[in-house]
Amino acid sequence: MKLGDGVEQAIHCATLLAAVPEGGLLSAAAMAEFHGVSVSYLLKHMQALSGTGIVQTVAGPKGGYRLGRAPKDITLLDIILAVEGPEPAFRCKEIRQRGPNPLPASAFARPCQINAAMLRAERAYRNELKSVTIAQLVAEVARDDDGTIEARGCAFLAEHLRKPNSKPTN
Known part of the structure; x- marks a missing residue:
């Protein structure tokens, strides 16, 4: 079985968005930069996540994305089904x-x-896949991190975090 690259990107973006403080946003361009992937390809998958409520989209020049549900309520299966569809x-x-x-x-x-x-x-x-949540993945990474991953994430968020001027579109 082969899953598309979009699944990996969507899961990594969800884990990155789990670190965004309440009220904050990240742009698709920032997430694409952080992961070294194409913005246009990532946007397609962020739209799929938005359509299922996994992420919320805030429009505007200071807009971006944030999680639409708590990390403990988002499973890997949720993300895969959003990106790849429900077909077996x-x-x-x-x-x-x-x-x-x-x-x-x-x-x-x-x-x-x-x-x-x-x-x-x-x-x-x-x-x-239904038994693994974004919160669990974040906790596993934190447990195994010597501080390097956290420092990279914090530095990135400090530079790219946005505060919106408008309400989410979904």
């Missing part, structure tokens, strides 16, 4: 019913065993 990774096309000399439909009364196995794996995968 495996989509059975019932190819067992094709080809030369196909069997009658009665031979396939039970669901495809391959599809059933893949859906069980998908459920396990999603359950694991």
Whole structure:
């Protein structure tokens, strides 16, 4: 299974936004700079996060993004579903019913065993992702940090933190 680069970017942006103090914002340009990624590509994923309420968008020259929910209420699954959509990774096309000399439909009364196995794996995968929150990731990073990561983040926030003049658009 392969997830797009946008998933990694969205998760990292959510963890960065978890450090933004109440009332503060970060621009997409600042987050793109911090992570060394394309602003236009990141904007696409921030829009997906905004559409699901994971982040809030504040318009205007001093606008930007902040988390729309508490970090403890945002799971990795929430972010992946926002960016990649709800479709399962495996989509059975019932190819067992094709080809030369196909069997009658009665031979396939039970669901495809391959599809059933893949859906069980998908459920396990999603359950694991649902059990990990942004707050947990932030706590794990803090636990393993010797102060270097925190210092980098604090210096970046000191330079790029914005205070909005308007209300969130969602």
